[in-house]
Amino acid sequence: MQIPLIRLQCGVNSYDWGKVGKDSAAAKFAAATPSDDFSIQEEKPYAELWMGTHPSLPSKDLETQRTLLDMVQDNQALLSTQISERFGHKLPFLFKVLSINKALSIQAHPNKKLAEQLHAKDPKNYPDDNHKPEMTIAVTPFDGLCGFRPLSEIAHFLNTIPSLRKLVGEEQAKNFESTIKGQETSEKEEDVEANKKALREAFTSLMNADKEALASATESLLGSAKSEGAQFAGEGGPSNGGKELADLVIRLNSQFPGDIGLFVQFFLNYVKLKVGEGMFLKADDIHAYLSGDIIECMASSDNVVRAGFTPKFKDVSTLTSMLTYSYASPTSQKMSPADYPYVTLNAAAYSSSSAAILYDPPIDEFSVVRTSLNKKGAKATFEPIQGPSVILCTSGSGWVSVGPKRERCETGWVYFVGATAELVIEADEGEEMVTFKAFCELQGKESQL
Numbered sequence: 001m002q003i004p005l006i007r008l009q010c011g012v013n014s015y016d017w018g019k020v021g022k023d024s025a026a027a028k029f030a031a032a033t034p035s036d037d038f039s040i041q042e043e044k045p046y047a048e049l050w051m052g053t054h055p056s057l058p059s060k061d062l063e064t065q066r067t068l069l070d071m072v073q074d075n076q077a078l079l080s081t082q083i084s085e086r087f088g089h090k091l092p093f094l095f096k097v098l099s100i101n102k103a104l105s106i107q108a109h110p111n112k113k114l115a116e117q118l119h120a121k122d123p124k125n126y127p128d129d130n131h132k133p134e135m136t137i138a139v140t141p142f143d144g145l146c147g148f149r150p151l152s153e154i155a156h157f158l159n160t161i162p163s164l165r166k167l168v169g170e171e172q173a174k175n176f177e178s179t180i181k182g183q184e185t186s187e188k189e190e191d192v193e194a195n196k197k198a199l200r201e202a203f204t205s206l207m208n209a210d211k212e213a214l215a216s217a218t219e220s221l222l223g224s225a226k227s228e229g230a231q232f233a234g235e236g237g238p239s240n241g242g243k244e245l246a247d248l249v250i251r252l253n254s255q256f257p258g259d260i261g262l263f264v265q266f267f268l269n270y271v272k273l274k275v276g277e278g279m280f281l282k283a284d285d286i287h288a289y290l291s292g293d294i295i296e297c298m299a300s301s302d303n304v305v306r307a308g309f310t311p312k313f314k315d316v317s318t319l320t321s322m323l324t325y326s327y328a329s330p331t332s333q334k335m336s337p338a339d340y341p342y343v344t345l346n347a348a349a350y351s352s353s354s355a356a357i358l359y360d361p362p363i364d365e366f367s368v369v370r371t372s373l374n375k376k377g378a379k380a381t382f383e384p385i386q387g388p389s390v391i392l393c394t395s396g397s398g399w400v401s402v403g404p405k406r407e408r409c410e411t412g413w414v415y416f417v418g419a420t421a422e423l424v425i426e427a428d429e430g431e432e433m434v435t436f437k438a439f440c441e442l443q444g445k446e447s448q449l
Helices: 025-031 068-074 081-087 112-121 151-160 162-168 170-180 189-207 211-231 243-255 316-322
Strands: 005-009 048-051 093-100 106-108 134-138 142-148 268-273 278-281 287-299 305-308 343-345 355-359 367-373 379-382 389-395 397-402 405-410 414-417 423-427 433-439
Touching: 005 068, 005 397, 005 405, 025 048, 025 093, 025 389, 093 389, 093 433, 106 316, 134 142, 134 367, 142 278, 151 162, 151 170, 151 189, 162 170, 162 189, 162 211, 170 189, 189 316, 211 243, 243 268, 268 278, 268 287, 305 316, 343 355, 367 379, 367 423, 389 397, 389 405, 389 423, 423 433
Parallel strands: none
Antiparallel strands: 005 414, 048 093, 093 287, 106 287, 106 305, 134 278, 134 287, 142 268, 142 287, 343 379, 355 367, 367 433, 379 423, 389 414, 389 433, 397 405, 397 423
């Protein structure tokens, strides 16, 4: 019987927004595993390393070159009967590294029902029928636009950025202001629904602005951003107002001149993540990542509805109709990681402040554990779980073991671990060994839903 510890060869996608050459963590991690058909080209952007069974870019067993999808379909025990019955004979999650050099599209991922409808209607642009909630963990400092701002902040910008108000339209702007007045933070169901309706109408109006009006508004917006500096967008506004927003306007316009996204940012939270911070985005949550290297885990899907900051297919009507229009401060999307309880650290690990931290979103498909081992001999032993795992080493080196099988593990190396296997990670000397383990285990998730 094969021991369920398999070193993977993982593919990398080249998109225009990716970091270039060896600046891309996605490319460096891909290049760490031998491949006849991949070597880093210094002028080429590398955006995403994919780890999983998604048919668009399935990972392979390094030794046999069989796809991981083939392997788990042939051997259901690698996933567990429970996971196979619930999600089909494939990994329920897709694990990624994103290396972001410039804005990637203003987007949202459809819920399950909408994904099925879009795939049936337009399989070219919506290649599968699954939903795509996702989690992001910063490997380097990250910034992005995520979720709708508190309503008072949007109202502030409508009053202090004339070009924004003109694009939204005076009638829609006034309707938004009068609807939310006095109930911006109300939790009454009827107030929340009225607020969401007004937000939807104002945002939809903005997204449907004609090209001529957008060009004129962009010229005005850029002029204000360049001339007003710290006074941009008025006094007493959101904490990330003034110069930070002015600089962001200039930066984004240099990447996507005259794009509607220059104005969308005033509706969305501007979020920064420090290394190790994470956030969770539900299906139908709007976002646009701007820069940084991140670990990303999501339900296994490649469905994206785009509407700005992209040369790809845009579907404005679907995006504006699908969004939840939930509004809140960015802290509502940030995660609160905690110690992972099902791991044992040895004495060497405890003496060196090593840790295993769990990022656990309120969905069934995935969770992620970040393990840091700070000295040679520091060891983390993970109890067996009733589901599969994928492990990526992002720094340092050491060993991974399942039963008697002990394998080298270095920066960029990726391993698959089958269900019910006890996993041991042990650090070598030198740089701190950091690994991320994405896994699926249904037990205990029900209480979160």
